[in-house]
Structure formats: structure tokens, C-alpha cells
Amino acid sequence: MYRYPLLYDNPLINDLPKLLEKTFPVPQRFRNKLPHDIADLSKLLTNQRGQRSLSYLARPGYLSAYLHYFLPWNICRLCIVLPDFNLNLENGNTITDLGCGPLTFACALWISRPDLRNISLEINCIDRSGPALEAGKKLFEALSRGESPWKFNFKKKEIDFRKTNLNISINKKSSFVCAVNVFNEFYENLPHNNTEALRQTAEKAAKITHNEAGKDASIFIMEPGVPRSGHFISMLRGEFLKLKRQIVSPCTHFADCPLTARRKEKWCHFAFDTKNAPKELLKLSDAAKMPKERLVFSYLLTGPKKEESSLLRIISDSFPVGEAYGRYGCSSHGLVLLKGSKSSINNAVSGSLAGAKINLNERDEKSGAYTGELNES
Numbered sequence: 001m002y003r004y005p006l007l008y009d010n011p012l013i014n015d016l017p018k019l020l021e022k023t024f025p026v027p028q029r030f031r032n033k034l035p036h037d038i039a040d041l042s043k044l045l046t047n048q049r050g051q052r053s054l055s056y057l058a059r060p061g062y063l064s065a066y067l068h069y070f071l072p073w074n075i076c077r078l079c080i081v082l083p084d085f086n087l088n089l090e091n092g093n094t095i096t097d098l099g100c101g102p103l104t105f106a107c108a109l110w111i112s113r114p115d116l117r118n119i120s121l122e123i124n125c126i127d128r129s130g131p132a133l134e135a136g137k138k139l140f141e142a143l144s145r146g147e148s149p150w151k152f153n154f155k156k157k158e159i160d161f162r163k164t165n166l167n168i169s170i171n172k173k174s175s176f177v178c179a180v181n182v183f184n185e186f187y188e189n190l191p192h193n194n195t196e197a198l199r200q201t202a203e204k205a206a207k208i209t210h211n212e213a214g215k216d217a218s219i220f221i222m223e224p225g226v227p228r229s230g231h232f233i234s235m236l237r238g239e240f241l242k243l244k245r246q247i248v249s250p251c252t253h254f255a256d257c258p259l260t261a262r263r264k265e266k267w268c269h270f271a272f273d274t275k276n277a278p279k280e281l282l283k284l285s286d287a288a289k290m291p292k293e294r295l296v297f298s299y300l301l302t303g304p305k306k307e308e309s310s311l312l313r314i315i316s317d318s319f320p321v322g323e324a325y326g327r328y329g330c331s332s333h334g335l336v337l338l339k340g341s342k343s344s345i346n347n348a349v350s351g352s353l354a355g356a357k358i359n360l361n362e363r364d365e366k367s368g369a370y371t372g373e374l375n376e377s
Contacts (some may be wrong), residue, residue: 230267
């Protein structure tokens with residue numbers, strides 16, 4: 001069984017809160033207010049997002065809250081999956097980061113992929129917030145100690161969803177295109193019963209990133225791990241396939257997404273516990289009355305052609321199933337309910353790859369999924 005690499009074994013992750021404090025010190029008179037600003041910004045990013053202006057990160061309190069709380073947690077999310085990816089990056093390749101914020105992706109790439117630190121990469125960083133871009137420059141310089149061969153091109157620009165060709169990579173198409181927590185800002189206010197509008201958003205998102213990427217380039221999208229985002233990711237997968245882009249992760253197969261038609265109870269997302277996360281970050285979360293027990297996200301990676309796998313991707317937490325326990329897995333046959341003992345099911349953590357014996361003659365009455373058992377490992 002394959003699991004994602006251990007996130008918190010990385011010393012750069014453990015030292016990240018201290019580096020942020022050193023790079024963006026909070027004056028003593030504002031220190032006690034930081035947890036309150038974090039809580040306020042969280043509301044603005046979720047249930048009060050309709051009141052959010054395009055320049056909310058220009059406010060010093062919100063920018064500080066973002067840098068000390070949301071940024072490190074987002075870096076942690078990225079550092080879970082990035083070590084697993086075959087990025088096929090070489091000297092002279094270009095990365096385009098749409099909605100880069102304070103260089104969240106670039107920082108996570110530096111932290112999680114030491115194999116790329118000596119490669120000459122050119123990174124186009126696109127964001128609408130000038131203060132976020134400036135903060136990102138400062139943070140990456142501190143993180144890399146000024147020893148990075150990566151070249152950054154910064155551009156303050158709003159992503160216009162009315163245009164699917166942004167013409168960001170003017171000289172050449174990028175070898176890698178990413179957008180982290182970007183597209184939810186476009187679909188989050190759509191009516192939840194408007195499936196067609198969500199599909200159209202996915203279509204535009206696919207074309208925007210596709211038009212910036214070279215033929216054999218990788219495209220990486222990460223979104224919040226909520227049902228709306230999971231459904232968007234499932235639709236985005238279909239749009240990329242229409243554009244002849246090969247899906248390489250998290251999907252193990254080339255069949256239709258078994259979750260596209262499921263609007264409520266099932267969506268594509270992954271959850272990881274935070275018990276070994278940096279203590280300073282957990283303390284700040286508690287102080288803001290926003291305890292962080294799990295990191296949850298949805299993502300999609302396209303890339304060069306790969307072979308289809310018979311393995312399943314575990315896509316749920318464990319839960320009781322009668323006298324046994326179960327988790328859902330995604331396979332070429334569709335959704336599979338894996339059942340077994342508590343210990344075996346708990347060992348098949350979210351996001352891992354696992355072999356299973358699938359019973360194609362039996363379906364779970366509640367979910368309609370095929371049933372199966374994990375292979376002994």
C-alpha cells in the first residue's frame with residue numbers, strides 16, 4: 001500500500017512559523033489582536049465572502065493574518081502531495097502560477113522538492129494583490145537564503161474569466177501551470193443547484209490553464225476540500241479529458257469520474273491529521289478559536305501519458321459498516337466500498353493507493369458502490 005510522504009519530517013515545515021515571525025514580525029501592540037484578525041479573515045473567506053473586496057489583502061491586519069495562519073496551512077497542504085508528483089521539470093523550464101498570492105506554491109515547492117533546488121526554473125507569478133506579491137518575494141528570499149537559481153517574473157493581474165487566453169507565457173508555453181485556491185472565488189457564489197453553471201466554470205478553468213501550458217506540460221489545480229470544490233474538480237477532470245490532457249493524479253484510471261453525478265453525500269477530497277504539525281501553528285489556531293485537526297483539500301494533476309493502474313485511491317475517512325468498518329475507494333469500475341476490520345481499514349489512510357478484491361456482483365444499498373476487500377499486504 002502506498003501512502004503520501006510524511007509531511008512533518010521536513011525541518012523546513014517545522015521551522016516555518018518561526019521563519020514567518022522573523023520575516024513578518026507582528027508589533028507587540030498588535031500581537032494580541034492577531035487571533036481576532038485570523039478569525040475575521042476566515043469569516044470573510046467563507047460565510048461572509050460576499051462582503052470581500054478584491055483588495056482585502058491590502059489591509060495590514062488581514063495580510064498579517066493571512067501570512068501567519070492561512071499561508072503556512074496552505075503550504076502544508078501542498079507539501080503533502082508535491083513530493084509524490086513526477087513533475088518532469090528541467091533546466092530552463094517555465095512554471096506559471098495563476099493567483100500565486102504570497103508565492104504559496106513556490107515556497108511549498110522549495111520546501112518539499114529538494115531535487116529541484118539546483119535547477120534553473122523561470123516562474124511567472126500572477127496575482128491581483130501587490131502586497132501579497134511583495135510579501136511572497138520577501139518570504140521566498142528568506143526561505144531560500146538568497147541561494148535559489150529560480151528566476152521570478154511578477155505580474156499584478158486579475159484573472160479575467162471572460163477570456164480563456166491570458167497570454168501570460170508570452171515567449172513560450174509553460175512546462176507546469178498551477179492554480180491553488182483560485183477558481184473557488186468564481187464558483188462559490190453560484191446557486192448550488194446550478195450544475196450547468198459549475199460545469200461552465202470548470203470548462204473555462206480548464207481552457208485558461210490549458211492555453212498557458214505546453215503540449216506535454218503538467219497542470220495542477222488545488223481547491224478547498226468542501227463538496228462544492230470536489231464537484232468542481234470532478235467536472236474539471238472531464239473538461240481536461242476533452243482537451244486531450246491526461247489525468248495522472250489522484251485518478252488511477254481513465255474511466256468516467258464516479259463522483260461527477262453525486263451532488264451531496266460523496267465528493268472527491270482528501271483529509272490528513274495535523275497532530276504532528278508545527279506546535280506554534282497549532283497554538284495560533286487554538287488562540288483564534290479555529291482548532292485545526294485535519295487538512296482537507298481536493299486536487300487534480302494532468303501530465304504526460306501514464307499507464308492505467310488497477311489500484312484504488314482511498315477517498316474517505318473510515319466509518320462503521322455494521323459490525324465492520326469501511327472506506328470509499330475510487331477505481332476504474334467506479335466507486336467501491338471497502339469493508340474490513342477496524343485496524344485494516346484505518347491503515348488505508350485517505351489519499352493512499354491500495355489493491356483490493358472488488359465484487360462486481362454486489363453493490364452497497366445506501367451508496368450504490370461496489371463492495372470490496374483490501375488485499376493483504
